[in-house]
Amino acid sequence: MKICYYPGCTLKATAQNLEDAGLAALAVLGIAVEELPRWNCCGAVFSLATDDVLHQIAPTRILIRAQEAGAGQLVTLCAQCYNTLARANLLARTDAEKRETLNRFMTEEPDYRGEVEVVHYLQLLRDQLGWNGLAARVRRPLAGLKVAPYYGCTLLRPAEVNIDAGRAGGPPAILRDFLAALGATPVDFPLATECCSAYQVIGSPAASLARAQTVVAAAVAAGADALVLSCPLCDHNLGRQQLSFPATNGGPPRLPVLYFSQLLALALGIDAAGCGLDRNVPGTRALLAERNLVPVAV
Amino acid sequence: MIQTMKDTEAELIPVYVMGKRYLVPAALTIMKAIEYAGHQFIRGCGCRGGVCGACSTVYRKKGDYKIRSGLACQTVVEPDMHLAQIPFYPALRTPYDYAATEPTGSAIAQLYPELFRCVACNACTKICPMDVQVMDYIAFLKRGDLRAATAASFDCIQCGLCASRCLAEIPQYHIAQAARRLYGGKLAPPAAHLATMVSHVAAGRFGATLGELGGMTADQLRELYVARQMEPAMSDETWVPDAKVGLA
Numbered sequence: 001m002k003i004c005y006y007p008g009c010t011l012k013a014t015a016q017n018l019e020d021a022g023l024a025a026l027a028v029l030g031i032a033v034e035e036l037p038r039w040n041c042c043g044a045v046f047s048l049a050t051d052d053v054l055h056q057i058a059p060t061r062i063l064i065r066a067q068e069a070g071a072g073q074l075v076t077l078c079a080q081c082y083n084t085l086a087r088a089n090l091l092a093r094t095d096a097e098k099r100e101t102l103n104r105f106m107t108e109e110p111d112y113r114g115e116v117e118v119v120h121y122l123q124l125l126r127d128q129l130g131w132n133g134l135a136a137r138v139r140r141p142l143a144g145l146k147v148a149p150y151y152g153c154t155l156l157r158p159a160e161v162n163i164d165a166g167r168a169g170g171p172p173a174i175l176r177d178f179l180a181a182l183g184a185t186p187v188d189f190p191l192a193t194e195c196c197s198a199y200q201v202i203g204s205p206a207a208s209l210a211r212a213q214t215v216v217a218a219a220v221a222a223g224a225d226a227l228v229l230s231c232p233l234c235d236h237n238l239g240r241q242q243l244s245f246p247a248t249n250g251g252p253p254r255l256p257v258l259y260f261s262q263l264l265a266l267a268l269g270i271d272a273a274g275c276g277l278d279r280n281v282p283g284t285r286a287l288l289a290e291r292n293l294v295p296v297a298v
Numbered sequence: 299m300i301q302t303m304k305d306t307e308a309e310l311i312p313v314y315v316m317g318k319r320y321l322v323p324a325a326l327t328i329m330k331a332i333e334y335a336g337h338q339f340i341r342g343c344g345c346r347g348g349v350c351g352a353c354s355t356v357y358r359k360k361g362d363y364k365i366r367s368g369l370a371c372q373t374v375v376e377p378d379m380h381l382a383q384i385p386f387y388p389a390l391r392t393p394y395d396y397a398a399t400e401p402t403g404s405a406i407a408q409l410y411p412e413l414f415r416c417v418a419c420n421a422c423t424k425i426c427p428m429d430v431q432v433m434d435y436i437a438f439l440k441r442g443d444l445r446a447a448t449a450a451s452f453d454c455i456q457c458g459l460c461a462s463r464c465l466a467e468i469p470q471y472h473i474a475q476a477a478r479r480l481y482g483g484k485l486a487p488p489a490a491h492l493a494t495m496v497s498h499v500a501a502g503r504f505g506a507t508l509g510e511l512g513g514m515t516a517d518q519l520r521e522l523y524v525a526r527q528m529e530p531a532m533s534d535e536t537w538v539p540d541a542k543v544g545l546a
Contacts, residue, residue, distance in 0.1 A: 009441035013403055040418040040437035054465075058418035108424060 004071035005033040008081035009041050015232035017276025022077045022261030028268045036065050046087040053101050059088035060102050064109045066116045073117045075124050079231035083154035086118040086161040120163045122174050131181040139269035141183025145291055148187045148224035149175030152196050152234045182267040189222035191215045196237040212241040213252040220253040227257045239281045256284035311377040329370035342385030348372040351455025354427050357381050367427045387462040389469035401480035403442020410473045415466035422460035428453045432460045432470050444481040
């Protein structure tokens with residue numbers, strides 16, 4: 001089955017490290033994906049207004065592109081794009097009235113009825129390789145690295161698009177299993193599935209900064225060396241915002257933040273440049289060098 | 299001339315100009331048909347030769363909900379067409395300091411933040427008389443790819459129909475022009491032959507010829523212009539003029 005890849009705008013702009021590492025890792029793993037030849041913005045956020053069909057056009061158009069390209073699956077690295085596309089796909093599959101409205105509006109496109117399956121990269125790893133299969137491919141185990149998985153909202157909610165739906169009812173474990181396969185030590189912490197503050201960073205920057213301090217402090221308190229996530233917006237709020245944390249003595253703790261694809265690339269033996277580590281918050285590369293996880297110390 | 303054409307000499311067909319029915323000769327373009335019906339174009343008619351884009355127009359056909367577009371000076375009328383000429387559609391171009399502006403997606407986003415209001419409805423692409431993939435170049439700019447946006451928008455004639463249809467109120471053609479200028483001047487590899495020619499100009503290679511022309515009377519210039527060697531129609535790219543003044 002052909003798998004198409006949908007990058008999303010941010011991965012071509014400020015989150016190139018999420019993409020570069022993820023694609024380099026897939027090449028090493030021998031999983032072939034093809035970037036959609038034509039694509040537009042996913043819409044960034046799934047519209048929550050029930051009568052807002054217009055905002056479903058962007059993600060639906062991408063799904064049509066995937067279908068045109070002959071893809072059975074469309075894979076994303078960005079959690080936000082995953083959420084928007086998966087929910088638009090769910091709408092195409094389950095809401096006949098809105099589906100027909102969308103198809104009638106896009107007369108220049110072939111009709112779409114949810115034929116393509118939207119998957120997140122973590123699901124692809126789990127379902128194509130299995131965690132044992134992935135562990136067997138690791139060349140540089142992340143031994144001794146204690147990593148807190150951060151899911152945020154968009155990988156898990158709503159339940160219909162939960163990438164770890166098999167564990168419905170219990171806490172998600174897909175990132176924990178992923179980290180264990182890489183040889184790292186997963187560190188569960190209580191705020192792993194809470195919101196990073198999302199776009200509140202624009203309207204309520206003070207509240208967003210406070211949230212970042214709370215989440216990072218909770219991960220540090222749980223004993224994590226680093227935080228791993230899959231969303232550029234979470235990375236901005238929990239990672240970049242650390243640059244704005246008060247620097248006073250005894251101020252809020254800071255923590256290296258990495259995309260899951262970067263840890264994957266690192267464990268597969270891809271060099272530091274291929275992992276895009278120069279784009280992470282200060283201290284990330286120093287931490288990895290300290291644990292002998294990057295070939296060249298900085 | 300239209301004004302002297304007797305109705306009996308040409309086949310007449312009905313068209314609707316701003317909702318009113320007129321009989322016009324079947325061979326006319328939309329622009330000529332509207333003029334035949336009594337309207338006068340002072341602005342918005344442009345070159346009348348299919349080049350400049352000033353006369354981009356919208357029309358509908360009988361029994362078809364689709365809005366269609368074309369150049370009024372090039373599109374021939376059909377029976378029961380519904381016509382109106384839109385001389386200009388307001389769209390703001392953001393002034394910027396070219397030298398100080400980085401050729402990046404974020405620079406474009408700062409000039410035109412409304413870029414991110416696009417919901418991919420595709421109305422812009424569907425109306426474009428030049429078949430430019432407008433929505434696609436907006437998508438390229440959202441992800442900061444000025445090179446791809448330049449290539450995708452290259453055929454744009456700045457007619458502005460895209461902006462007239464945009465429900466996100468984006469002035470697409472102005473944004474694409476800024477992207478092309480930033481890409482062309484700051485990112486595209488410079489053409490070596492252009493630098494060579496500029497150095498020839500700077501060194502005064504054409505000075506004597508220009509001086510000669512400057513000293514001529516209007517009549518002499520006219521004579522020279524009329525006598526110039528024209529490139530034959532449909533000639534291929536190997537054609538060269540007999541005289542190669544300054545090109546050697």
